Amino acid sequence: MIYYTILFYVFAVLAVATAFYVVFAKNVIHSAFALFGTLFAVAGLFVLLNADFIAITQIMVYVGGILVLMIFGVMLTTKIADIDIHTKNLNRIPAILFSTGITVILIFILFTTKWNIKPQVQNQETVSQIGKLMLTTYLLPFEIASIVLLVALVGSAMYARKTK
Amino acid sequence: MLESYIPIMLVLSFALIFAVVMINLSSLLGPSKPDKEKLSTYESGMEPIGTARERFSVKYYMVAVSFILFDLEVVFLYPWAISFINFPKAEMVYSLIVALIFIFILFVGLIYEYKKGVLKWD
Amino acid sequence: MEQTIISLKNFIPECVLIVTILVCLLADLIVRKKSAVVAVIGIAGLFVSGWFVIGQFGVKESVFFGMVVIDPYSVFFKLLFIVSTVFIILFSLASKEIKDSTHTNEHVYLMISLTLGANLMASSVNMLMMYLALETVSITSYVLAGYMKKSKRSSEAAMKYVIYGAASSGIMIYAMSLLYGYTGSMNIFEISSILSKMGGTNPMLVIVMVMILAGFGYKISSVPFHFWTPDVYEGAPIPVTGFLAVTSSAAGFAVLIRFFSVTFLKSTTMLNGSLQIIDGIRWTEIIIVLSVASMIIGNFVAVWQMSFKRLLAYSSIAQGGYIMLGLVVANQQGLTAIFVYLVAYMIMNLGAFYALIMISNKLNSDDINDMKGFAYRAPAVAVGMGIFMFALSGIPATVGFVGKFYLFSALIESNMIWLALVGMMNSVVSLFFYIKVLKYMFLSKPDEENSGKIYYGIAGYVLLFILVIPTLLLGIYFGPIVRFAEMSAVMFGLK
Numbered sequence: 137m138i139y140y141t142i143l144f145y146v147f148a149v150l151a152v153a154t155a156f157y158v159v160f161a162k163n164v165i166h167s168a169f170a171l172f173g174t175l176f177a178v179a180g181l182f183v184l185l186n187a188d189f190i191a192i193t194q195i196m197v198y199v200g201g202i203l204v205l206m207i208f209g210v211m212l213t214t215k216i217a218d219i220d221i222h223t224k225n226l227n228r229i230p231a232i233l234f235s236t237g238i239t240v241i242l243i244f245i246l247f248t249t250k251w252n253i254k255p256q257v258q259n260q261e262t263v264s265q266i267g268k269l270m271l272t273t274y275l276l277p278f279e280i281a282s283i284v285l286l287v288a289l290v291g292s293a294m295y296a297r298k299t300k
Numbered sequence: 301m302l303e304s305y306i307p308i309m310l311v312l313s314f315a316l317i318f319a320v321v322m323i324n325l326s327s328l329l330g331p332s333k334p335d336k337e338k339l340s341t342y343e344s345g346m347e348p349i350g351t352a353r354e355r356f357s358v359k360y361y362m363v364a365v366s367f368i369l370f371d372l373e374v375v376f377l378y379p380w381a382i383s384f385i386n387f388p389k390a391e392m393v394y395s396l397i398v399a400l401i402f403i404f405i406l407f408v409g410l411i412y413e414y415k416k417g418v419l420k421w422d
Numbered sequence: 423m424e425q426t427i428i429s430l431k432n433f434i435p436e437c438v439l440i441v442t443i444l445v446c447l448l449a450d451l452i453v454r455k456k457s458a459v460v461a462v463i464g465i466a467g468l469f470v471s472g473w474f475v476i477g478q479f480g481v482k483e484s485v486f487f488g489m490v491v492i493d494p495y496s497v498f499f500k501l502l503f504i505v506s507t508v509f510i511i512l513f514s515l516a517s518k519e520i521k522d523s524t525h526t527n528e529h530v531y532l533m534i535s536l537t538l539g540a541n542l543m544a545s546s547v548n549m550l551m552m553y554l555a556l557e558t559v560s561i562t563s564y565v566l567a568g569y570m571k572k573s574k575r576s577s578e579a580a581m582k583y584v585i586y587g588a589a590s591s592g593i594m595i596y597a598m599s600l601l602y603g604y605t606g607s608m609n610i611f612e613i614s615s616i617l618s619k620m621g622g623t624n625p626m627l628v629i630v631m632v633m634i635l636a637g638f639g640y641k642i643s644s645v646p647f648h649f650w651t652p653d654v655y656e657g658a659p660i661p662v663t664g665f666l667a668v669t670s671s672a673a674g675f676a677v678l679i680r681f682f683s684v685t686f687l688k689s690t691t692m693l694n695g696s697l698q699i700i701d702g703i704r705w706t707e708i709i710i711v712l713s714v715a716s717m718i719i720g721n722f723v724a725v726w727q728m729s730f731k732r733l734l735a736y737s738s739i740a741q742g743g744y745i746m747l748g749l750v751v752a753n754q755q756g757l758t759a760i761f762v763y764l765v766a767y768m769i770m771n772l773g774a775f776y777a778l779i780m781i782s783n784k785l786n787s788d789d790i791n792d793m794k795g796f797a798y799r800a801p802a803v804a805v806g807m808g809i810f811m812f813a814l815s816g817i818p819a820t821v822g823f824v825g826k827f828y829l830f831s832a833l834i835e836s837n838m839i840w841l842a843l844v845g846m847m848n849s850v851v852s853l854f855f856y857i858k859v860l861k862y863m864f865l866s867k868p869d870e871e872n873s874g875k876i877y878y879g880i881a882g883y884v885l886l887f888i889l890v891i892p893t894l895l896l897g898i899y900f901g902p903i904v905r906f907a908e909m910s911a912v913m914f915g916l917k
Contacts, residue, residue, distance in 0.1 A: 140302065183305055193375050201368035208364050211356040245600070245626040252606040267383025270376070271395050275426060276486040277554050279398070280542065281376060282405040283440065284558050285369050287535050289409035290447070291565030292365045293418045294528055296358050394423045408444050415451045 144184055151177035168207050175199050189263045362418050373406050429485035432492045435474040435500060439538045442467025446531040453527070460527035461511050464534055468511075472504040482914050488609050490545040491914035498761060498910035499544035499676040502768055506668045507537045509772050510661050512885060516776075518783040519659035523570050533665060536562040540673035547684070547914070549598045549608040552677055553591070556641065560587045563670055567658040579657025586640060586650040594637025597630045604630075610684045611915050618688040622702035627686075631705050634681070635712065641674025642742045643735075645715040652727075655735035660782060663731060664775030667738045668768050675742075679749055679760065682709070683913060691917045696753035696836075706750050710841065713750065716743030717848040724855045730778055730788040733855060734771075737814060740852060741767055747845055748829050751836040754911055759832040761907035762900075763825035769896070770813040770822050773889035777807040780886065784876050790859055795868030800876040804863045806886045811856040813893050816849045820897040828904070 154173030161167040175198045182191035270278045341348040380399050387395055413419055430437070442464060450460050475497055484491045514520045514529050539558030546552045564587065568580025602608055604626060605616040617627075639647040655663045684690075686703045699705070720740025727733040745767070748760035780803050781796065782788050797804035813820035826849060833842040867873075896903055 184302070189379065197368065197371055197375060201364070201371050205361070205364040205368060208356060208361045212358060212361055213355070241629060245629055249600075249604060249624060249626045251603050254606070263379045264383040264386060267379030267381070268386070270380055271383070271387075271391075271398055273487040274489075274550070275398065276489045277551055278376065279402060279405075280551075280554055280558065282373075282402045283443070283535060283538065284554070284561060285372060286405055286409045286443075287532065287558065287562050287565065289366070289369050289406075290412055290528060290532065291561065292369075293362070293413050293416055294525055294565065295568065295571065296362045296365065297416060297418050391423050394426070405440075405444065408447055412447060412451060 140184065144181070147177045147180035147184065150174075151181065164210055165207070168203065168210055171206070172199060172203055175203065186262070188261060189266055359421060366413060366419070369409070370406070373403070376402065425487065429487075432478065432481065432483055432485045433490075435471040435478070436538060436541055438467060438471040438474060439534055439541070442471070443531045443534050443538070446527070446534065450527040450531070456521065456526055458515060460530045461515055464511055464530040465508050467534065468504050468508050468537070472501060475500045475504065479909075482912070484547070484914065488611075489548045489551045490542065491547050492545060493914035494910045494912040495680065495914070496541075496545035496676070498906075499672065500541045502672055502764060503537050503540045503544070503669050506665070506672075506768050506772060507533055509776075509889075510665045510669070513664060513772075513776055513779055514659075514661040516783070516882060516885070517659060517661050517779050518786075519570055520661060523659070524572065525569065529566065529569060529662075532562050532566055536566070536665070536669060540669050540676070543673040544676035544680075546677070547610050547680070549602070549610065552681065553595055553598065556591065556594075556637065556677065559641070559670055559673055560591065563662075563666055566662045566665065567654050569659050569662060573657070575657040576659070577657075579654040582650050583654045586647075590636045590640035590647060593633050597633030597637075600626060600633075601630050610681060611690075614685050614687045614690070617686060617703075618700055622686065622700035627703060628708075631682075631703075631708055635678075635708065638674055638678040638681070639712060642671045642678065642745075643739050644712050644742050644746065645719045645739065646712075648716070648719070648739050651739055652732045652735040655738075656729055656731045656788075660731070660775055660779045660788075663734070664772060664779075667734065667775070668771050671738065671742060672764055672768070675745055675760070675764070679757070680913065682749065683752070683757075684915065687916075690915055692754065694753075695755065696751075697916075699752065706752055709746050709750050713743045713746035714841075714844055716740060716746065717845065718743075721848045721851045721855075725851070725858075727855070728790050730782075730790055730793070730859065733790070733859070734774060734778070737852065737856075738771065740848065741771075741814075743848075744826065744829060744845060747833060747841060750841065751832050751838065753832075753836065755832045755835065757911040758904070758907045759825075759828035761910055762828045762903055765903050765907070766813070766821040766825035766896070769889065769892050770810050770820070773806065773810040773886075773893055774814060776886060776889055777803055777810060780878060780882055781807070790862050793859070793862050794866040795863070795873065797864040798868055799873065800878070802883060803876075803878070803886065806890050807863065808860050809890055809893055811859055813897070815853040815856040817853075818897070819894070821893050821900070821903075823897055824900040824903070 151174050154170045154177065157170040158167045158174060161170060175194060179191045179194040179199070182188075182194055377399060380395065384392070384395060445467070446460050446464050449463055453459055478492050478497050479494065481492045481497075482494075490496075511530055511533060514533075520529060536559055539555050539562060542551065542555035543559060546555050564580055564584050567583050568577050570576035598608075601613065604624075605613045607613050607616060635644075636647055640650070643651040654666070658666065682705050683697055686700050686705060687698055688700045689698045692698070717740050720736045720738075720743060724733050724736035724740065727736060745760055745763055748756040748763065750756070778788065780800075781793060784800075785792050785796075809820065813822035816822045816826040826845070830842040830845055833839070833845070
């Protein structure tokens with residue numbers, strides 16, 4: 137289990153470090169590429185949590201789709217490489233205080249709460265179990281998800297379509 | 301469970317190490333005598349025209365959006381397809397209908413895109 | 423499979439809505455231009471769905487494996503959403519902004535999708551379903567807010583809405599994950615029974631409540647999650663603004679009230695009609711803070727607004743504050759008062775937005791300065807607007823007064839007199855800016871260059887009249903809505 141812990145910390149550090157780079161990079165394209173590392177490391181964390189399907193979804197949808205979309209979005213914009221995307225002196229100190237406060241509170245409740253920890257089971261693959269749940273308990277969310285996707289499709293087509 | 305990921309880890313780490321080592325090795329071992337011609341952009345011998353930061357057409361964006369949405373459809377259908385075989389015979393039709401409704405709703409979206417000329421590339 | 427078929431019987435209204443969305447979409451693709459046909463199909467579908475919803479009155483059942491419930495509470499909200507959507511679709515036929523947009527009829531089925539999401543928000547009892555329904559409503563409203571593609575303000579509105587929405591729903595789902603990690607369940611009834619065993623002394627629960635309020639509070643535009651409201655209201659086309667003010671925020675209330683009334687109970691049996699909240703969990707106090715802040719900021723900032731849409735935005739922030747007052751008392755009477763208020767809120771807000779559509783169709787502006795002397799140019803519309811403004815401020819003999827009366831009396835009966843006083847003082851402040859609009863319309867002379875009479879088609883006056891009648895009639899003869907509210911104030915799982 138020592139390997140497990142080592143791997144966890146490798147992925148965790150990778151995720152946090154690249155996330156920092158996403159936020160602090162001067163160039164927006166660098167941010168987009170650093171996001172690749174974050175999403176990938178999070179997929180690794182999902183694997184460690186025995187959530188193989190979520191991990192694959194993470195890579196397929198986020199790394200394979202949303203990241204590409206973001207890079208397209210960057211490339212669609214004129215002169216984005218030249219724009220300084222950092223907003224200046226906008227309540228920097230209150231923002232720092234606020235976010236530090238929230239971090240402290242969250243860490244505090246993370247350690248003081250008695251979480252409902254399920255006994256660790258050696259899981260087999262989760263995909264078919266998810267499939268079964270989708271047809272029983274989560275049937276309604278499954279079908280409503282298609283409506284959400286339809287609305288997103290119509291909306292994106294409405295916005296991005298070239299109008300004569 | 302996690303053992304089955306060892307090959308993936310090996311491939312990933314090999315790819316990473318290989319890339320890092322090769323790039324650094326070539327810059328380390330190769331001779332470096334830069335001049336103006338060598339540093340200029342190589343475009344099959346032509347003089348470079350315009351900037352490299354050219355704007356993309358919005359059409360690419362639409363393709364990417366459609367890709368994500370249908371990618372998500374696949375993600376939703378994949379577990380259904382895996383568990384389909386495990387269903388009792390009596391419920392197979394039911395589960396097929398459930399998935400067909402899902403597909404149909406998104407198919408209407410595809411018709412919308414097609415009819416509105418979103419996928420047209422002229 | 424058997425349960426799905428049984429569930430479907432109780433799910434006909436939503437199924438009808440889904441079919442309506444698809445049929446409208448296909449019809450839109452066939453007609454390929456702006457046409458009333460799609461709107462008519464949409465309204466017909468809404469009527470059919472509404473008819474099935476009425477048939478559900480009195481049913482108390484949990485369907486789809488504990489995802490959603492059918493109870494008088496959800497039926498009330500579904501009817502409210504369907505009625506307001508019918509009106510909004512009619513408004514959008516009249517609106518010049520929608521007519522001038524580059525799209526064909528997308529707004530009709532987007533609005534129906536929003537109604538579907540709102541219906542699910544009102545009936546879901548599972549955190550996953552709540553989130554999904556909320557996202558359905560959110561995504562649709564982002565698209566609708568940016569409906570006028572050519573207008574920069576509209577695009578800005580959509581952009582701001584997306585960013586605020588993404589941030590607040592992210593905070594909310596994080597809190598839900600904390601709650602799930604603590605209790606191991608996503609069903610709010612199960613969470614309630616687990617929490618009642620554990621007790622409420624955990625500081626985590628306070629954080630969870632505040633963070634979940636960020637998501638729901640954003641939908642109802644309560645202070646301090648209200649920053650998007652004025653900009654989005656100003657940028658979006660007026661029918662969409664009206665839709666956001668009525669349906670979207672009422673849906674936010676539906677899910678907020680159910681979540682807070684059910685999740686933190688030590689027993690689902692009511693004690694003399696009031697909820698038995700776990701000792702140590704003080705969500706009512708958090709709600710009091712939000713409610714008072716919303717009323718004060720909404721009403722006081724509205725005083726300075728010169729854009730009518732921004733004024734209505736701040737007015738709806740304040741109205742949200744009043745509605746939350748009914749939640750504070752946490753009993754049957756408070757819920758009844760909320761329902762009475764919501765009916766009143768729907769009628770008078772729809773009226774105000776319709777009158778604004780009529781005005782801005784002709785003036786091409788929503789600046790109050792441009793409405794100088796409007797009463798001389800189109801007296802009927804100005805009088806209509808006057809009635810809605812009086813109703814919004816809660817003058818007696820209008821439906822707005824009935825709503826406020828029931829809210830304040832619910833507060834006084836549970837000994838929260840100071841809150842009732844704060845509410846009343848705020849009503850006095852609100853009177854000031856509602857009357858300001860009328861002052862410009864009735865007491866100022868129109869500018870020389872545009873003082874000609876303005877005429878509307880007969881349909882426009884009829885629709886205005888249909889909205890004026892209940893505003894006045896229900897203000898005097900309010901027995902029916904009160905009885906309806908009393909019947910509806912019954913939630914699944916609470917005895």
